[in-house]
Amino acid sequence: MTLPSDRHYTVELHASAERVPQIQRILAAHLRYWNLELHIPPVCRGVAELLTNVHRHIGPDARCVVELRWSGRHLTASVADQGPRLPKLRSAGGGGLSTVAALSDSWGTCGTADGKVIWFTRRVEETRKVRLTSQAPLRSVPDAKGQPAVPVEPPADPGAGATADGPAPAASPAVSFA
Known part of the structure; x- marks a missing residue:
């Protein structure tokens, strides 16, 4: 918008x-x-x-x-x-x-x-829109001792649920960077 x-x-x-x-x-x-x-x-x-x-x-x-x-x-x-x-x-x-x-x-x-x-x-510099996309969880990578590390999960979808500004957007959220 x-x-x-x-x-x-x-x-x-x-x-x-x-x-x-x-x-x-x-x-x-x-x-x-x-x-x-x-x-x-x-x-x-x-x-x-x-x-x-x-x-x-x-x-x-x-x-x-x-x-x-x-x-x-x-x-x-x-x-x-x-x-x-x-x-x-x-x-x-x-x-x-x-x-x-x-x-x-x-x-x-x-x-x-x-x-x-x-x-x-x-x-105020013009803001650029960057699209965030969900990705599959990363595979476990062994740590320095050869033990499997805990898999890293992607962050929770920031667009899920309602916000103070109203319902969450249907598509992936956009983030502004100055």
Whole structure:
């Protein structure tokens, strides 16, 4: 399935600490749907850092907007809030923007009429599809002492059974590599 290269998702929320894991799950689902599985951990972590900063510096009742945009070549995540003060990059390893900077190819901030937007981007290479096929188990090969080794079984069919995304595909599953 080929998806259009310009994809967009936006959600508005209160910046409470309880909402961060929920937003991460929602973003992960969108990235999975867009076949961008390799970007789930860094994007979710970066957005979590930005939401934590909103919660910490503006307050838990602060409204903010989280946005994902995929142009086909770049994936951009942003968090907009109503805080007037632009953040500053502190020393590396301190979390917040230093973590976002480490997880991204570029990042930035900009003031708006009603607050600010903090964004980061990641380059997205075109994914290649590789077909996995089932093979017969390997024959036993004697170990160094001449004893028969335990046969190696192929991995279980990852397409068997239902998944969170729905029923398993009828054909062999495809795996994306970036």
